[in-house]
Amino acid sequence: NVQPGNLAELLKYTKERVPAFVNTFGAIDSVVVSAGAGAIALGFPVVVDIDLGENQVPGALESVTDHNETVKKSLELRNIKIKVKELPIPVAFAAAFEGEIIRRADMHNEMWSNKNPTAELVLMKDASEVEDHKISIIGPDLDEAKEMALVTYVEVAGKKMQPDFESVIERKFHAWYNYMEGVMHTGQRNQVRVRVSNAAFEAGLRLKHFAEVLYFMIMDEFEAVVDKCQVTLITDSEKAAKFRDQVAMPRYDARDDRLASMTDESVDRYYTCILCQSFAPAHCCVITPERLGLCGAVSWLDAKATNELNPNGPCQPIFKEGCLDARTGRYESVNKAVAAATHGAVQSVTLYSLLEDPMTS
Ligand code: SF4
Incomplete structure (x- = not known):
């Protein structure tokens, strides 16, 4: 400082x-x-x-x-390098639109889990099962229904792909959908709400553009592990419910079960997550197997996969060293990592105490 x-x-x-x-x-x-x-x-x-x-x-x-x-x-x-992405969609696409709220009066479509089935899922497949850049829309498009179901199903294949990366890619849907001007997305997995504004609809935005965004962004950001990618969007309510219950939910459960079997004692490292520093510059979460990030969306397996995919990215390993107090979960290495990640704003945290140096935002 x-x-x-x-x-x-x-x-x-x-x-x-x-x-x-x-x-x-x-x-x-x-x-x-x-x-x-x-x-x-x-x-x-x-x-x-x-x-x-x-x-x-x-x-x-x-x-x-x-x-x-x-x-x-x-x-x-200034040695600034700019990556130019040409997305074939009729609205602007940028991180600047991420906080955009679409109010009911400005809304053309809504896909919301409280009213219709929704799910978001990435699955790793064998290369022979994935047709690159194949886009399928099953059910009505944005001009055929106002409120509808929405399953976003992405199948990826790649020599270096691992099942643990599925949820990391899946988590990015939230940001990518939000980057579209006139689209608002909240939630994840089977609890999702997506709104499309009247202006975006008038500009010609349709579901195939949602799929194009996913395809382009996955192939761009995850090119190291994804060689082929196909996107299916299901808006037919019955088919969406069937997919959610028979394909998505069992997969979410399997991922949760895998994490549930792990304890903080069973690993040699934790991870930082500083994704939220884009709007909270002194914020850092410490992710352990028994403790998700504050948002509840980043598990230890997600953080591990994020680090493998992007070794210089937001999740850095913290090796469990210098235990100062096992009861409250106080470690020298954790304090050091948090102090570095928060630029000195937070010097000391405990993993398990709400009263002594708790990990809050
Ligand atoms: S784990 Fe923490 S820093 Fe990472 S996205 Fe969630 S709240 Fe933000």
Whole structure:
């Protein structure tokens, strides 16, 4: 943590950790020069659109007179790499839409477990059973019914795929559906609510676009383990209920049973989860076999699989070392990991006590 008044550390922090740059357009006056000098001091390069000739300072002050190249050069100077995804859907797709609420008055469709059967399931299959990019919609589309069932069933195959990765992929449906502008998703497994706005429907959004989003995102984010993927959406109420009861529920139960047979003593490591730092910057969960993350959606097996899929990702292993108090579950290694993950905001936690350093948000 940078201490107040430590200018050198602050400048180092902004240079190394804040990926900002400055673009100026048009003639440069004394105000722009002063502000630009300040930005350069903070480590933010300035790209101007007039020719500064030999007054340029490589990496700090550069001229790009072709506006088509301005952004490219600026990103290059900060080493920012952008992955461009072209999704074949008629609405915008971005993390910015994740918190979007669709109110009843703006709603065109609703698929909600309280009214109709719902389920979300990823299953690992043999490569011969999966036809890559096959999309099936079984039942009415968004223009044929207002309220309906929704089963989202994804079958994946891959040489490096493992059954433990199924639920990790499944958990991402929530984010990906929400990324669509005009779509709201809450819940998981058989407790799901999805709403589609009038505006998204008018723009042409239909169920096949939901399937396209899943296909593209799975093949992009999980390319290391998924070679083939097919998506089936079931909105026919009877078929959805049958799928939920005969295929999805037994699979959820099997996963839960596997976890239930594990104890905190039976493993050599726990995991951090810092997924929620996108909106709670000093938050960290410690996931153990007997303790899910605060959201209830990340189990120890999920955290383990997340770490295997993305070794630099949100779930990092904490080896069980330096037990200070077995009764309250106080470990040196856990404290160290939490202090590092929360940037010093939380220094000490217990795994089992509500009264002494509890793990709350
Ligand atoms: S386990 Fe904790 S950090 Fe991870 S998603 Fe759940 S609440 Fe957020």
